[in-house]
Amino acid sequence: MRSLGLLAITTGLLLTSFHSQAQLVSESDDESKLYAETKQLNQFFRRFNGEEDEKGNRYYAKDKEYRSVNLRKKYLPILFDKENASLSRDLKVEFADQVLDKKNPAFLNFHDNNWFAEVNTIFMLKGKAQPFTLYLQLEKQNDGSKWVIYNVYSPYLAKYFDRDTSQTKNFLHPMSHELDFMNFRKAFDHSEEVAAYTNKDYQSDQVSIFIYEIKNGNLKFQTVTSLNFHLFQLDGWYLQLSEFNRPGYNRGWLISDLVKVNNEEKGLLKSHIMHEK
Numbered sequence: 434m435r436s437l438g439l440l441a442i443t444t445g446l447l448l449t450s451f452h453s454q455a456q457l458v459s460e461s462d463d464e465s466k467l468y469a470e471t472k473q474l475n476q477f478f479r480r481f482n483g484e485e486d487e488k489g490n491r492y493y494a495k496d497k498e499y500r501s502v503n504l505r506k507k508y509l510p511i512l513f514d515k516e517n518a519s520l521s522r523d524l525k526v527e528f529a530d531q532v533l534d535k536k537n538p539a540f541l542n543f544h545d546n547n548w549f550a551e552v553n554t555i556f557m558l559k560g561k562a563q564p565f566t567l568y569l570q571l572e573k574q575n576d577g578s579k580w581v582i583y584n585v586y587s588p589y590l591a592k593y594f595d596r597d598t599s600q601t602k603n604f605l606h607p608m609s610h611e612l613d614f615m616n617f618r619k620a621f622d623h624s625e626e627v628a629a630y631t632n633k634d635y636q637s638d639q640v641s642i643f644i645y646e647i648k649n650g651n652l653k654f655q656t657v658t659s660l661n662f663h664l665f666q667l668d669g670w671y672l673q674l675s676e677f678n679r680p681g682y683n684r685g686w687l688i689s690d691l692v693k694v695n696n697e698e699k700g701l702l703k704s705h706i707m708h709e710k
Contacts, residue, residue, distance in 0.1 A: 474662070474674075474686055475543045476489070477512065477674065477685075477686045478541045478542075478543045479491070480508045480512060481505075481508065481509070481512060481540070481541050482500055482505070482540045482541060483498075483499070483500045483501050483502075483504040483505040483508065484499060484500060486498065486504075487507075500538070500540070502533055502535065502538070505532075505533055505538075506529075506533065509529055509532070509533070510525075511682075511683070512687060512688055513525060513687060513688045513691075514675070514677060514683065514687040514688060514689045515683045516683070517689060517690075519690075520688070520690075520691055524691060524693075525691070527693075528670060528691060531667075531668075531669070531670075532667070539667050539668065541664065541666055541667070542666060543571075544571060544573075544578060545666050546570055546571060546572075547664075547665045547666045548570075548662060548663060548664040548665060548666055549568055549569060549570045549583075549662070549663055550567075550568065550569040550570075550580065550660065550661070550662050550663075551566060551567075551568055551660070551661045551662070551663060551706065552566065552567045552568075552569060552657055552659075552660050553565075553566050553657065553658045553659040553660070554566070554567060554654065554655070554656065554657050554658060555655040555656050555658060556652050556653060556654055556655060557652070557653040557655055558589065558646065558651060558652050558653075559651060562655065563587060563588075563589045564587060564588065564589075564658075565585060565586070565587040565589075565643070566585070566586045566587065566708075567582050567584075567585055568582070568583060568584035568585070568586075568707055569581060569582055569583065570583050582640065582643075583640070584639070584640060584707050585639045585640045585643045586639060586707060586708040587639065587643075590637075590639045590642055590643070591637075591639070591708065593642075603620065603623070603629050603630070604629070604630070605620065605630055660675075660676065661673055661674065661675050661689070662674040662675075663703075663706055665699050665702075665703070669693060669694065669695065670691065670692070670693060670694065671690070671691070671692045671694045671699065671702055672688055672690070672691055673688070673689050673690035673691075674686050674687065674688060674689065675687065675689035677689075
């Protein structure tokens with residue numbers, strides 16, 4: 434299982450010079466000053482917000498450099514995956530302009546619930562390895578918080594929840610009650626089409642089946658294969674964070690995807706990520 438710990442995050446220049454609010458790092462800057470032993474994901478949040486210095490020492494609200502615009506300008510470029518060609522310079526400039534706006538700067542909140550983890554795993558089910566994706570959110574508990582599973586997806590389970598009634602003529606006749614619903618036998622003899630008999634608002638609940646299979650000993654956890662985080666906290670933007678273990682400075686937890694989205698599009702994107710129909 435992959436560790437959530439991070440290797441050192443430093444990098445050469447992702448961006449040379451922005452002729453705007455987003456002018457972040459120039460070639461004259463000493464990249465050695467930007468190194469950090471980023472061992473926890475929440476350090477990504479602190480770097481994005483400008484809440485720690487170049488050596489990883491925390492800044493607090495009373496500190497002069499806390500959330501300093503200049504510090505954030507230094508950090509922001511090295512928080513992107515520079516090998517991702519789809520993260521264009523223009524897109525990053527526009528993003529930086531909004532995030533670093535002097536009148537209305539944008540920050541990330543580790544304890545905000547408008548972000549979630551996507552954990553891709555392998556479970557053994559009836560002797561066969563099956564992929565399961567678990568979606569987790571932080572939930573408040575007393576004075577702290579905890580990660581909780583709030584959605585699950587697996588191709589193995591999805592096929593049992595397909596409610597495509599367009600190709601079937603199966604239904605319970607409206608006079609079925611006069612037969613004491615004895616036509617249940619016909620309905621339940623074809624288990625692959627049983628979802629066709631549910632109401633139009635029926636939604637599959639893979640979490641319940643997932644828990645059921647674990648409690649019955651049919652599902653055994655094996656390993657985590659990959660981990661991503663999806664952030665919808667920033668107005669007008671979606672960010673994906675991924676971990677990169679590779680040579681060089683541009684590694685650790687980085688922004689692997691950046692998309693401009695409005696509120697309606699955010700809802701559609703969330704549904705797409707979680708394989709919801």
